[in-house]
Amino acid sequence: MAIEQWKRAFFNGTMPACALRGGWLSFCLVDELGDGKAYGGLAYEMADCAGQRYKGHLDGQGFARLEDICRGPVVLVFDALYDAEEGYYPTLLKRERYPIPITNLQVRAEKTRFKHLGGERNEQNPACRLGDQYYQVEVRDLVRHVAHLPPLTPSAHGVQRHALKMMADLGFGPPEPVLSGVVLFPNRHTILEVRPLRALRPMLSIDDRFCALNLYQLALMSTLSYCDFGQQPPKKPLDQVSFPLEPSVGNLFAEKLSGYHEAWKVDGEQVQRFYPLYEEVPYSLRFEILPFDPEIYPQNRAELGAVQEHPAYLHFFDDDKFGTDTQAFISHHDEVVLIAIRGTASAADGLRDANAHQVDFADGVGKAHEGFYQAYRAMRDFVLRYLDQFYRSQRIVICGHSLGGAIALLLAEGLRRAPDRNYTPLLYTYGAPRAADAKFTDGASALVHHRIVNHNDPVPSVPAPWMNTTAKLWIPGAVTLFSAPTPGGLLFAAGLVRVGGNPYQHHGEQQHFMPITLEDGTQASVLWKPGCESIQEAACNRALQLHGDMPDRDNLLKQLFQADQHFMTASYIPAAWATLRRWQHTLESQGPLVTPREYALLDHALETMRQQLRDKNRELEQRRAPNQRGQAHEHNQALNAEIDRLNTSRERLHSLRWRRLEVRDVYGSHSHSASLQPSLKRWFSHRENRERSPVASVPSPVHGDRGRVHSLDIDSIV
Structure with a gap:
């Protein structure tokens, strides 16, 4: 022209x-x-x-x-x-x-x-x-x-x-x-x-108090931790970087949310849409992915070789130095530093690293699972280096699934005890195994930890309190011990007694997803704090199905075939979404957290479990020699203690019938935020979030939507 x-x-x-x-x-x-x-x-x-x-x-x-x-x-x-x-x-x-x-x-x-x-x-x-x-x-x-x-x-x-x-x-x-x-x-x-110049960022509460918002949001972030960082080029960039891989950590934070585009995919094989609750913020208040500009930042220059800094180096930990297969990401804004830790992604690595031997927790008190402790030590310096540069009194929010939850616990306690730092971590874990002994748990009592368990997830049942041995000693004997246990072996497998030393012990306040199947076949889920070992160790699903026999807590290997309850995109995320919707509806209606029918189903299940424990107690008593009957015995004491805990659980369930929620129970520190209503409007604009069922039914998994995150954590099992 x-x-x-x-x-x-x-x-x-x-x-x-x-x-x-x-x-x-x-x-x-x-x-x-x-x-x-x-x-x-x-x-x-x-x-x-x-x-x-x-x-x-x-x-x-x-x-x-x-x-x-x-x-x-x-x-x-x-x-x-x-x-x-x-x-x-x-x-x-x-x-x-x-x-x-x-x-x-x-x-x-x-x-x-x-x-x-x-x-x-x-x-x-x-x-x-x-x-x-x-x-x-x-x-x-x-x-x-x-x-x-x-x-x-x-x-x-x-x-x-x-x-x-x-x-x-x-x-x-x-x-x-x-x-x-x-x-x-x-x-x-x-x-x-x-x-x-606006951005979206996932809303996170910085309150100590448990809230449904964090339950759902951090389930998504824990799942995202299984994704690659997605940076191109991944190493030795010259003048610029990009994040084309979707989903990936870098793509979500550096491109999607920075460009004001909502994203829902946190797993490469995910089919169902689970949108985080996003708030609109000025661009500078987004979750930051640090810039790459060799002209401004000499540390970005490629000639530095292995110590060249770039976004993947700063935000993403993928252990290729210590061989622990640990992966995590970290980012921050003005109020939050977010750390999400991945569970094991390789069954081969899990078998190799499986190790229930206890070692001293050098950054605190007590002993920790050696395999989890090695992974924590591998990433500790990475986290401290980031915090030294970008921590400005924000709340450190840490989350992790399975093995990632165990590492997250050790990391959170290590940060809490870091000298002269004044860190106050807030921890949410999903399906995490026991990571340390009773002494560690007592010493970490000030750490705020909300521990989420999905009804029959087997991983939180292990390591059993009695375990303190290496995998190569335990695995060969597992089939014999768990497939045909003696009465004493049954109690060991159930995790009710131990042999010597300090037992493995869970840390944190448990929140348990209890499944409900209503008359019309609808699958629902009630989140509550049961407080008893039978539920804490993931056996309640058997009782809910009312097989009429003792829950199969004696056979951990069989539970592995029900490990879909351990998966994030198929189980934890849908249950967390359903809980958020249930609590939203309860808040709007000012009704109870459970309906009368739900209460009846759950109460019947708990009473059935209690009767089963009583029957087992009588059976063990009959097996003892006549001259020993009626005497205090460790096995009977353990079962009686469990029966007492089940009584407490029934009382807690009863309280749900009358509990009324506050806004803070649902949205935490965002309960009176000016951004809450616009964020909810955006979230409800997606048809997937407009489910109005009073029990907020759990979405049925779409065919094939099991997700890449579903390899079983063998190292968590032992």
Whole structure:
């Protein structure tokens, strides 16, 4: 297409700069509603094709006009750094490691809002009719340093990026190390609609108190920990990185949520949609993935080799040094540091690392499972290095599934006891095995730990309190011990007694998913705190099905074939979602947490279990020699103690009939947040979240939706 007559003098090899003056141009920055007040007073800088620079400030309506300039193209930038002391920005600007070059333009764009709830491009801005040229721009179009900013969102009205390169190729303007800015042409009024710089972040409560919000959100984050970080290139990047793999940790935080796009996939084979509850925040308050910019940060330079820092190095732990197969990710914003730890993903590695031997917990008191302890020590320095750089009194929230939950417990206690740090971790674990002995548990009593168990998940049953041996000694004898136990062996397998030393013991307050099948076949789940070993060790599902015999706690190997109750996408996440919906509905209706029919089913199950224990107690008594009957015996004492705990469990169940929820029970520290209702509106906009059943039925797994996260943690079993 022919160049317009007035432009020809400026785009030829003999006249790279124009001596003619007398031109003018004007421009206006506006938000998505066409209002320029959000950008009023901003300082700008322009360079014309002759190399002359112009500086000025927008007026109160975001407008500026230049007269008597060279009649050629100019480049506009808004590169002045933020210079106030407001909010979280000074922390980011002045931190020792990875200071962020936040401009005044970025701060203004973070204070604007999208016209549409989902952040879709606005195609009907009223201001577009007021100019000769209309562009939809983003902050990264107008500033020099962009590594910390989100990827561009496609637009039909995007800036002409080739114009900037064309000016550089023709030698127009002063030399610039980086091509940046928007090209404007003279004798035109240009409208620049700046996309709001907002992000989404998963809502997390920072209260000690258990809440349904964290139950669901951290189940999703624990599952995400099984994904790769997804950085390209994964090692030794030269000038930039990207995160194209979906799902992956980097893709979720650095691209999806940073670009204001909701994401629901946390497992590569996931079919059902489970959306986190997202809150909209200024971009700088998102869960941060640190920038990669070798020009600004010398530690990013590839010549550093193995110690080169880049996002995967800083946020992702994948142990290839100590051979523990441990994987975790860490990120933060102004209120939370989030650490999610993966369970074992390789059955072969699990068998190799299986080790129930106890070793001293060097960072506290008591003894820990040696395999879990080795994994904790492998990642400890990685976490401490991150906290040294980015911890600013946020709440440290740690979560993990299965083996990841056991490591998370040791990590949380290690951080709590770290000298001169004042860390106060908040811990949620899912299907975690016992990780340490009774002395450790007593010493860690101040650690806030909400331990989630899905009804017949076998993994929390192990290591049994009596175990203190290496895998190669235990595994060969397991078939004999568990397939045909003696009466004494039955009690050992049930985990009710021990032999010598301090027993393995669970830490934290257990929250148990109790399954319910109603008359119409609907599957539901009640979350409660049972407080008894029979349920704590995942045997209650047998009683609920009312087989009429002792729950198969004597045969741990059989439980392994029911290990689908251990899986995240098939079991824990659906049950957590159902609990959140149940509690939301209960809060709205001000009704009880369980219906009369649910109470009757659960109470009958508990009474059946109690009767089974009594029958077993009488049976053992009859087997004893006549002269020993009636005497106190360790086996009988253990069974009587369990019967007492079942009585306590029935009392707790009874209290659910009258319990009324508060907002804080459901949403924790977000209960009175201004962002709660908009976040709920966004969450309920997805049809998957509009289930209104009074019992919030558990979604049935879609065929094939078992997920990549479902390999059994053999190292957790032993």
